[in-house]
């Protein structure tokens with residue numbers, strides 16, 4: 347099946363009588379016999395897909411969603427899970443892969459809360475943490491120590507948009523028996539499939555494009571054979587589960603993600619091209635632009651571009667970003683992205699070099715509005731920069 351068809355059909359039980367899985371809510375799951383209950387319990391301990399023995403291990407909509415995520419991430423995918431937030435979906439798999447005494451590498455442009463977790467919680471657990479420049483490829487090897495266990499990637503960075511050569515880093519990791527994990531929220535499972543490029547674990551903030559309607563907080567992870575037992579054990583030990591309604595909504599969002607992304611991206615192209623010719627704009631940060639430093643990697647590995655980009659204004663616009671955002675009527679002012687409504691917020695950064703001029707940058711998430719209405723709105727807000 348081709349991807350558009352997978353998105354529609356993946357996960358559904360072929361014997362099902364309804365198009366959508368009936369919403370299942372349960373803590374207790376009754377078994378017809380003690381023998382069957384024992385069988386389910388033991389099968390689960392071996393990570394085999396079976397009818398669950400308890401609600402936390404996944405209900406009907408959870409199992410359908412997990413099958414769909416595995417189908418989308420490619421043949422290396424053996425297990426998927428959903429968490430109560432995107433952040434939980436990043437940090438719980440990490441906790442499954444490292445232990446006290448290990449060393450883990452994070453990109454300098456990593457999502458701020460992930461960075462906070464690495465610098466505080468992980469260090470407190472006895473894991474050494476260091477950071478690398480996101481544009482590093484196979485040269486990451488030079489940063490490996492005998493105790494290095496994990497390299498985390500996030501490409502592109504969600505405020506700064508630098509691309510990492512994921513296949514090159516994954517190759518270096520394989521050579522040294524180091525696990526690799528990619529936060530692939532921006533690309534979604536549609537535009538880049540890290541497991542097909544030698545990565546061990548892919549995570550997404552399903553809060554963004556997968557659910558797509560700004561009403562669900564969720565993280566998902568998809569693991570290969572080597573990492574699934576370790577990640578699954580951390581999930582069980584930490585009692586991680588996403589609620590039935592949220593999983594139902596995320597699975598529902600997944601079915602229409604491709605159509606939403608197509609329309610939003612088409613709009614994003616028009617808006618980006620318009621922004622590029624405005625005298626107040628210095629440059630747009632978006633790896634799909636041929637002049638972008640990440641373009642070579644993006645065009646080699648990615649099959650699409652997400653409708654999220656950064657705008658760097660000229661020097662004399664410094665300090666006017668809040669006024670610019672305040673003046674917008676159609677673009678919402680708020681965190682997160684990937685929903686149906688357009689958003690625009692000033693960028694911020696707490697990472698090290700190479701630093702961008704954050705005091706004259708905004709990040710735009712393009713939604714499903716008419717692109718000309720969005721351009722008109724931006725156009726009137728440019729007056730605030732005068």
Ligand SMILES: *Cc1c(COP(=O)(O)O)cnc(C)c1O
Pocket residue numbers: 431432433434436457500504529531532551552553554563564565682
């Ligand atoms: C939003 C985001 C997260 C966290 O998602 P939440 O649901 O807000 O916790 C993680 N990684 C990236 C790249 C994100 O953009």
